[in-house]
Each structure stands twice: as structure tokens, then as C-alpha cells.
Amino acid sequence: MPLTTDHYFCTISLMVDLLPCLIQSKVKRKLLKLFLFNKNKKFHTRELSRVVEEPISAVQREIKKLLELQIIVKLPEGNLVNYFVNTQSPFFEDLKAVILKTTTEPKDFFRLLINTKTIQKIYLHGETVKSPMKFSEPVKLLIVGTMDEPDVHEYLTAIMEIFNRDYELIYLDPDAFEKSKLDGGQMGGILKSKSLLQLKNNDSG
Numbered sequence: 613m614p615l616t617t618d619h620y621f622c623t624i625s626l627m628v629d630l631l632p633c634l635i636q637s638k639v640k641r642k643l644l645k646l647f648l649f650n651k652n653k654k655f656h657t658r659e660l661s662r663v664v665e666e667p668i669s670a671v672q673r674e675i676k677k678l679l680e681l682q683i684i685v686k687l688p689e690g691n692l693v694n695y696f697v698n699t700q701s702p703f704f705e706d707l708k709a710v711i712l713k714t715t716t717e718p719k720d721f722f723r724l725l726i727n728t729k730t731i732q733k734i735y736l737h738g739e740t741v742k743s744p745m746k747f748s749e750p751v752k753l754l755i756v757g758t759m760d761e762p763d764v765h766e767y768l769t770a771i772m773e774i775f776n777r778d779y780e781l782i783y784l785d786p787d788a789f790e791k792s793k794l795d796g797g798q799m800g801g802i803l804k805s806k807s808l809l810q811l812k813n814n815d816s817g
Contacts, residue, residue, distance in 0.1 A: 639666045640674045641711075646724060647684055647697040648708050649770050654687060654694040663727050683707070708774070725767060726812045731757035732786060734811040737802050741809040750778035754802060756789045 635641050642664035646655070657675065661668040675695060678684045683701050687694045698704065725731050733756035739749040751772065755764060761783050772779050782802075784792065792799040802808065 637674060639664065639670045640677070642666065643671070643674055643678065644683075644707060645711060647678075647695075648704070648711060649774065650724070650767075651697050651699055654696040656692045656694050660695070663724060665727070722771075722811055725755070725764075728757075728759065730759040731755060731764075731812065732814045733757070733789070735802070736809040736811065737805060738807050741807050750780045752780045754782045754784075754799075756784050756786055758785060 635644070643660065646660070646664060655663070657668060657672060660675070661671045664671065675684070679686060679695075681701075681703070682698055683703060684695050685698045687696065722734060726734060733754070735754040736752065737754060738752040753768070757764075764783055765781070768779055768781060782799075789799075793803065
């Protein structure tokens with residue numbers, strides 16, 4: 613059978629990213645990543661639309677399909693309907709493994725932190741900023757925000773377990789961050805370094 617355009621695209625893309633070939637819907641891919649790696653969290657439709665940065669109509673369409681496959685479940689609460697991943701699904705671990713093996717770096721997963729209002733700044737520094745990342749080096753992050761630090765660690769730990777990587781985190785609230793910049797020291801060295809990649813900067817909070 614001759615190769616179609618789609619077959620050809622998937623063949624030449626294998627070394628880059630296999631996931632779009634396996635799951636063609638971009639919205640579904642984003643939702644799966646969100647649900648599968650946030651198993652203790654629930655989301656309503658508008659929140660999902662904001663976090664994955666896709667139209668609410670597209671999110672609703674893919675949510676319906678994921679519900680039919682029993683990959684997620686819904687929970688009505690008052691005027692809202694929340695959704696969360698079904699960890700009892702026989703596909704839960706397999707889907708996580710597929711996404712893990714078809715994503716080359718943990719940088720992509722930081723997008724969910726970037727879209728969180730309680731996180732103001734995210735920096736990668738040191739060997740972390742090189743592409744591809746050096747697997748022998750921990751992922752070094754500097755994060756500024758008001759989110760509870762244990763929640764930040766929970767999310768980062770989940771990501772690093774996927775990629776079998778260690779991480780080093782400097783986490784500061786906005787006031788401490790501004791003070792540390794004035795004091796110089798380690799923070800000044802990081803911020804002045806050429807090996808610094810800023811993923812988010814929201815000075816308005």
C-alpha cells in the first residue's frame with residue numbers, strides 16, 4: 613500500500629515527536645498530559661480551556677470523547693461540573709508511558725506551571741538551558757510565586773519521575789526574590805549568568 617501524506621509525515625517525524633502521530637488531536641494531547649500528570653486535581657471546562665490554551669468548544673468535544681473512553685470521570689459540584697483522571701482505567705499507566713516515551717524533555721511540561729496565576733516567574737539555569745538537556749545533570753529551576761511550596765514540589769517531582777531526572781529548586785516569594793536581587797550573592801550570579809532561560813515573567817502577579 614502506498615504511503616499517504618500522513619504516513620510520510622509520521623515516518624520522517626519519528627525522531628522528533630511521535631505523539632502527534634499516535635494522537636492526532638492537539639487538544640486531546642494537551643488534555644491527556646494535564647489529566648494524567650495531575651491525578652489528584654480536578655478541573656472544570658473553562659479552567660481546562662484556559663490552562664491548555666484552546667477554545668472551550670474544542671475542549672468540550674475532546675472531554676466528551678475521554679469520558680466515553682472512561683479515561684476521565686465527571687463530578688458535579690454545585691453549578692460546576694469538574695473532571696479528573698480515572699486512575700482505575702486499564703489505560704491509565706499505558707497512556708502515561710506513551711506520553712513519557714514520546715516527549716523528549718521535561719521543558720514542555722512546565723507549561724502548566726506557567727499558566728498558573730500564583731506563579732510569577734520561572735527560570736531554568738545552568739546546564740538545564742542547553743538543548744537537548746544533559747541527562748546527567750539535574751534540572752535547575754528558579755521559581756518565584758505564592759503557590760504553596762509543597763504543591764510546587766509535588767508537581768515537579770511528578771514531572772521528574774516521568775523522565776527519571778533529579779531537580780534542584782530555588783523557590784522564593786516575590787518579596788524575598790526582590791530582596792535577594794539587591795543582596796547579590798547566589799541569586800545575582802544566577803540572574804546575570806548567560807546560562808539562563810526565562811520561561812515566565814509576570815510582574816503583575
